[in-house]
Amino acid sequence: EAAVTQSPRNKVAVTGGKVTLSCNQTNNHNNMYWYRQDTGHGLRLIHYSYGAGSTEKGDIPDGYKASRPSQENFSLILELATPSQTSVYFCASGVLGVSYEQYFGPGTRLTVL
């Protein structure tokens, strides 16, 4: 069954440290997305990608970088983690085209101390 997986599922990091969140999809979808979920804000779009080698800024990209080395993999990188980046991060994949829904991974809970 097609799936979106994320690793790690839980992460504790220190302020100023580098954090990499990984996402893998077996859906063969062109589009991939990173969101963060915070109480009162729902899901906010950080970065997304239309395919290997492409990354686009979402609504809240500051402090985050993204990398899409292949169709299957999409990473979110926090070069200098801050406590304000403590959140639950969701990766999703989707078919190219606005009519198609997204398929979400299980989420990564990140705590920055």
Next chain:
Amino acid sequence: GEQVEQRPPHLSVREGDSAVITCTYTDPNSYYFFWYKQEPGASLQLLMKVFSSTEINEGQGFTVLLNKKDKRLSLNLTAAHPGDSAAYFCASNNNNAPRFGAGTKLSVKP
């Protein structure tokens, strides 16, 4: 860019009652909309997607209404049961990067 406002943030109903969640959006070019359900500690699962100017879609125990004139989308759980307790999110998509509402946490009491 697109702004999606979702109300209410919290909703508590009795089993068998109806529960209505509403989203409004700003971008007149948005034309695909989605409702997702998120159970506690879990990821988001698609409930329904809706398209076209005014549409009523019926699923298992719920109805979705889209009114493009008013830029309003609603989810109506017609006879809620405790298994419907979850967070619900609307999303709109006009450029391959869906934007979400802030969510509604629904609690259905027996």
